Amino acid sequence: MDLYEIRKKRSREECRLVEKCAELALSGYEALCAAVQNNVTESKLVSELDYAMKKQGAEETLTTLNCGFLNDANGMGLLHSAANSQKAVKYGDCIAAAITPRYNGYWVQMLRTLCVRGLMQNEKLDVLLTIGNGCVGTNAYGCFRFLTAANVYYGLQSALFFPCSNPVGIVDSEISCGELKMLES
């Protein structure tokens, strides 16, 4: 534990490396957004995401990704290593991704959930937003679903996504356990 405490203190050089690594993660996210289309496979998305980060200097990537939607038969499971997954993205799906490059030994992780345009119904969007709300006050659920308010917020800013009239409101609102249980069912 003492070692970990020591390692929490970063030098300026280390901070620079972490910041650079975050830039790589962002480029991966942008590549992911650009690659999303109907019928593209999870493995293809991972390869495009990793390619964008590696060609800019990421020495290693640990990407987990999955697509689907929360309460459908084609449900969205836990994030998994998608390298071999030939599951195809459909319009109306969500895509959850843990984007994790390593640069000169320093890791950064960016979690993002995309809502692919097309067939998203209002109630599904509501579910997603509600989960985003819940993640603000309930970290456990946020970690489980890998959906955070920020995910939803950034997602809604993308051209791929649905417009949102009040994305900032997501961050401010709360959710009850009852609502979360409903979402789990």
Added chain:
Amino acid sequence: MTECRISTTPIQAIIDVLKESEITSGRLGTSLDILPQSWRMALEREMPGLVLCDVSEPLFRIRNHHSPEEVALIRQCGKLADAGYAEVLKNVKPGMTEQQVAAELEHATQGMGADYNFTLISTGRFSLEDNQLPCIRAATMFDCVVAHGDCISMEITPRYNGYWTQLVRIISVGEPNEDFIKMHEVSCRIIKGALEELKPGNRIGNIAILPVCTWI
């Protein structure tokens, strides 16, 4: 396979299975070379009646035999390695960093389903008089830039559904490297000579000490 358990604490899941199966004493085979120390301590703490013994060698001997399904996976993995190599040939040019070369390679293999890549690479001016091709290593150790006339040496190592294949290739960038061509021809003659000796009854050790110069 009749059962699969998913756990965030694998060693505890293993201990649970042992207890459920009433395996609480006797010898427990494991691979001590790769068993994490924390796992060993947990086993010794919670299963004091068990004696851990190393079965690495017999396990590896068993794993040398592959089922047709496994062979098919390995063959597919070989195709991934070929595709990675082809992608490098198509895209490599002076001015690229080694990391960018590796990215092209891994992009191709991942696109075909590789679940991991272990890529080693080196770049330099291959020379018989002054070998400037550094040892092969991870591409990101240095920001080496590929120059016109360089050679790039690659260990192309994709993993597909858990099965690895390795393809080792050296290419010249921009123009043929005369020294490299000579070395390549010598290597081919050595392999050809060795192949003639690789027959039932000959020991590998004996082939290794044959006078290689007779084949050059």
